[in-house]
Amino acid sequence: MARAGVTAERLTRAAADLADEIGFQNVTVSALARGFDVKPAALYAHVKDLQDLRVRVAELALTELADRAAAALAGRSGKDALVAFAHVYRDYAKQHPGRYYAAAQIELDPETAATSSAHRNAEMTRAILRGYELSDPDQTDAVRLLGSIFHGYVSLETAGRFDRHPRDVDASWSRALDALDVLLRHWPPA
Template identity: 70%
Template sequence: MARAGLTAERLTRAGAELADEVGFDQVTVSALARRFDVKVASLYSHVKSSQDLKTRIALLALDEMADRVAAALAGRAGKDALAAFANVYRDYAHEHPGRYAAAQLRLDPETAAASAGVRHAQMTRAVLRGYALTEPDQTHAVRLLGSVFHGYISLEMGGGFSHSAPDTQVTWSRTLDALDALLRNWPES
């Protein structure tokens, strides 16, 4: 019999909170059982394994970020859309470091196809429509933006920029300016 009040959704949310507190890599069914003061076996009627739990947290994070990006992009185009999009990712990573790490989890193709990751790709392409890029350059630009955003955020959160001036916010703003200039002046093949 399942313990009253425990559901897959509640466990996923608690796992996401745990990820933000201790790091995504530290999230296990055992750690979650300790949080609820229950035996590990009682959670297996809700989640199949630690990998299943991590996948659920990743899907939650992707959904949360997609909802934020959609709200931020409404009515924006060009550089305003680019900055809004980028700032959502950066802000989310700072607010929810474990969930942000979860969103980077490699999902199996079937799960990925049904996830909010598809919405992220569509919204990235919506931002790029303001720059009039055609294929295959649009795909190259999607990859460039993902690389720059994730790389910057990862370095910043890991303390990679803490030893020097200027302030990281200034560098972030200049990075977005540079990306906007590049996207407006995309090089010919």
Template identity: 60%
Template sequence: MARAGLTAERITRAAADLADEIGFDNVTMSALAKKFGVKDASLYSHVRNLQELRARVTMLAAAEKTELIAAAVAGRAGRDALAAFAHAWRDYALQHPGRYTATQTPVAPGLVEADPGAVRGIELTYGMLRAYGLTEPDLTDAVRLLRSTFHGYAALEATGGFSHSRDTEASWARIIDALHVTLEQWPSSTEKDAT
């Protein structure tokens, strides 16, 4: 019989908290069972295996990050929306390092499409970029630029990768300014194809 009080949702949230404490890659069923004071087998009544648990944490974290970004960009456009989006992304990455790592982890095919939070995150990103007048394939290229920039900056900052005396907040603000200018002046792929 399953241990009273354990549910898949409660286990997933505990795993996400544990990921923030010890790192997403260090979360195991045994470490989680210790947190609950139960044997590993008690968890398997609610979650099939470690792979499913990690996928659940990934989807939970993606939904949390999306909600923060959605609240930040609501009613904004252009540079204001871009800055709000960037700040929410970075804040989540720095405040929830284990969860953030989970958001960068691929999940099994079909899970993203079935998860409304993940779909909303994609739609939110593309919607913010459409205010710059971008269409495909430029939209996808711009998404990749933003994701690479936000992820790279947050990852370097989290590991102490910026040793220069320049204030990281000042650099971050300049990066957002540069991204805004880049997005406003994005060269259309159709123009490039014509040359």
């Protein structure tokens, strides 16, 4: 890439692509600068530091996830919405492992979180749960449960933890979603 045209947005996208290739934790300002054929110091005119760049990648990933989820959820409710949302989450993590890691692991400060797509993702999850007639605090508990299950399954799957078992991973995923639907429809009373 040429020196001309370096912007914070292009750096963020390049860092996200690099994270998908080599892992989010391996992205450095030096590695990114090599891709733009500039000295690392030149990048600091566009991003404050490595942490700023990582937060930008996390925000990009959260926006991409929210955009995909919104498209997948349009016109759906109940189990159909739950399954669509779950597939978006899983597919994104498999297609963009570095970006997914950033979205899942980078803790955003409260101000950034309030204005980022993290809020959109949480609201979409709550919208799915309204189809199950859950109200708070049960809805909050269910949001946390879904996030834990989706993240746990995807993390184990992408780490290859399911590879040695003969059971088809997609079949297990489908059964897990069936079980979640049953649980959400029959949420235990407090």
